[in-house]
Amino acid sequence: MSFFAGFFLALWAGVKQIFKHRYTLRYPEQKLDIFMINNQKSGGYEFDAKKQVGTAGFKGRHILYMDKCTGCSLCAIACEGIADCIDMVKVDKSFVQNKKSQFPQIDYGRCVFCGFCVDACPFDCLFETPFYELATTDKRSLVYTPEMLNEYPQLKGEYVKFIPDKKSGAHHG
Amino acid sequence: MEVVDQEGRTLTFSIGPQHPGSGHFRLIVKVDGDFIVDVKPDPGYVHRGAEKMCEERTYIQNIPHLERPVIFDSSGILFPYVLAVEELLGVQAPPRAQYIRIIMAELNRIISHLYWLAIYGIFLGHSTMFMWPMGDRELFIDLAEAIGGTRVTFSYFVPGGVRNDLPPGFKERALKTFSYYEKRLEEYDKIFFSNPMFLKRTQGIGVLKREDAIRLGVTGPNLRASGISSDTRKDEPYSSYETIKWDIPVRKEGDCYARSMVRFQELFDSLNIMRQALDLIPEGSVKIPMRGQIKGKVGESFARTEAARGTMFYHIISDGATHPYRVKISVPSFRSLSAMPFLLKGNHLADMPAIYWGLDYWPVEADK
Incomplete structure (x- = not known):
């Protein structure tokens, strides 16, 4: 291949893209649907404590089921060496299964x-949800109390779903 | 660029460490006119003490920390750690988990190579080659996200298997993406790898001969580009890699072009490996149930795997506690550091980006 033919082919490979589908995700309006294909209830990462195996899902903001949590603080111990973001805090309400009313609070x-x-x-009372838009202007509002997590x-x-197409290029829709 | 001293003909200055293109790393370069006379690499700006950190955390708590050094190859660099811990525990991952690990490791290899390709494009002044791989990388990040749950740091491999099964409908979606992407790779070849501009910038630049590659101890794609057919996946198969057939891409030239083409070929190979793994994957459990804290038996273990940049090695010593006694990490990037001054000497200063990033050196991985 001659020098100029190589340049021409490279240019042509780029120009051809004008006629193809774009695959830009218009983010704030559109969001990528990865986990809804699972037909799961939540789409978030869940863990079965009996079988000791998880379910595929997005690892986003947590959901805490306060009616099941016993305040054993195993989640806080698991987090200790990783991010140290879980604190056990006291809640005003009283619960049958949680005598001390101790619940995790996540920073x-x-x-x-x-x-x-x-x-x-x-x-089985702490799971993750596919919610990831936690951005805020106030650092203190990143601390989620047990009520907020509930x-x-x-x-x-x-x-929107993502469909890679062999003919026209990848696109959303 | 900061002038350090000026003596007669030569000029010494430093490139970096303020992120000259890839990471916090400094090269102290001595030039005579346009030619590089001497180079001293100065790593260590992003040293985190990963080995020491491991000693005060449990085996599970180490996982999120150990995949941070190379976030886009997070499963690849975590792989030997998990294998070494499994050896200490005396367990082996179930067959299904082994194949899922192959898929995840190869997805990470593609993500890592596409990142390298994008930055290589912009280093050589080809903006389109920055945009395309960065965009197509999202396809594979989405696939990895569907398995692992996050975009880059999955914490997906654990001792005893993987944390969750593949999501339903993963195979169809993955195969669609692969067939789309293979067509896309042909376009990469036309616009970049066969482009005369790319050939001029890389052919015959930074030649690392076979003997020098062995002497300097480079690993991975850099070694294969110097004519040595060495791949840990083939040499010491782990995690069911022995059931998968592919050819190791080897090039004899040893220049920047050969190193690029080896990585380009590995993109095809990884797709091929994942296709085979998706066909061979058996049914069954993905994890050995383990309750409570993991305690390794007294002794030591080591594991070696092929990460995106080369051979990744872990040596763990256990004294029977919930924490490892000592963890030694040997990373591929640190090995390409020894070849860097050798390759840069005598070249034009303008060829420095091509040689530097052609080695796929990642400062954070080298510093650990």
Whole structure:
């Protein structure tokens, strides 16, 4: 191949892309739907304590089921050497299974979303959700109290699937 | 660039450490006109003490820390640690987990090589080659995300298997992506790897001969580009790699072009390996159930795997506690550091980016 033919082919390979589908995700309006294909209830990472195996899912903001949590603080111990982001705090309400009313509080300024706290929970009460938009202007608002973790996050926006297509190029839709 | 001293003909200055292109790393370069006379690499700016950190954390707590040095090859560099801990525990991962590990490690190899390719494109002044691999990398990140749950640091391998099974419908989605991407790789070849500009910048530049490659101890794609057919996946098969057939890409030239083409070929090979692994994957459990803290038996173990940059090695000594007594990490990037001054000497200063990034040196991995 001559010098100029090589240049021409390289240019042509680039120019051809003008006629192809783009695969840009218009993020705040559109979000990538990775885990909805699983047809799971939550789409987040869950762990079965009896079988000691997890379910594939996104490792995002946690969900804490306060009606199951016994305050054993195994999640906080699991986090100790990793991010030190879980603190056990006292809650005003009283619970039958949790006499001391001790629940985990998570500091998302430190959390690395490894999910080993979910693996450590023996009562299936701490899971992760596919919610990841935790950005805030106030550092202190990253500390999520047990009550905040108890509520399932609202997934807003349009979730689009990703389809790689051999002929026209990859696109969302 | 900071002028350190000026003596007669030569000029000594430092490139870095303020992120000259890839990571916090300094090269103290002595030039005579446009030619490099002497180079002193100055690593250590991102040293985190990973080995010492391991000694005060449990075997599981080490996992998120040990995959941080190379976040886009996070499963690849964690692989030998998990194998070494399994040897200490006297267990072996179930067959299904072994194949899932292959898929994850190869996905990470592609993600890592595409990152390298994107930066190599921008180092050689080819902006399109920065945009394309960075965009296509997202396809593989999405696949890895569907398995591991996060974009780059998955913490997915644990002693005794992997943390969760493949998501439903993964195989169809992966095969669609692979067939799309193979077509895309042909376009990469046209616009970059066959581009006369790329050939001029890399052919015959930074030649590392076979003997020098052995003497300086480089590993991985850099070694294979110097005509030595060495791949840990073939030489000492681990995690069911022995059931998978592929050819090790080897080139004789030993220049920047050969190193690039070996990595380019490895993209095809990784797709091929993953296709075979998806076909061969058996049903069954993915993890040996382990409750409570993991305690290794008294003794030592080591494991060697092929990460994206070369041979990754872990040596763990256990005294029977929940924490390892000593962990030694041998990383491939640190080995290419010894070849860097050898290759840079005598070249034009303008060829420095091509040689430096052609070695795929990653400062954070080398510093640990």
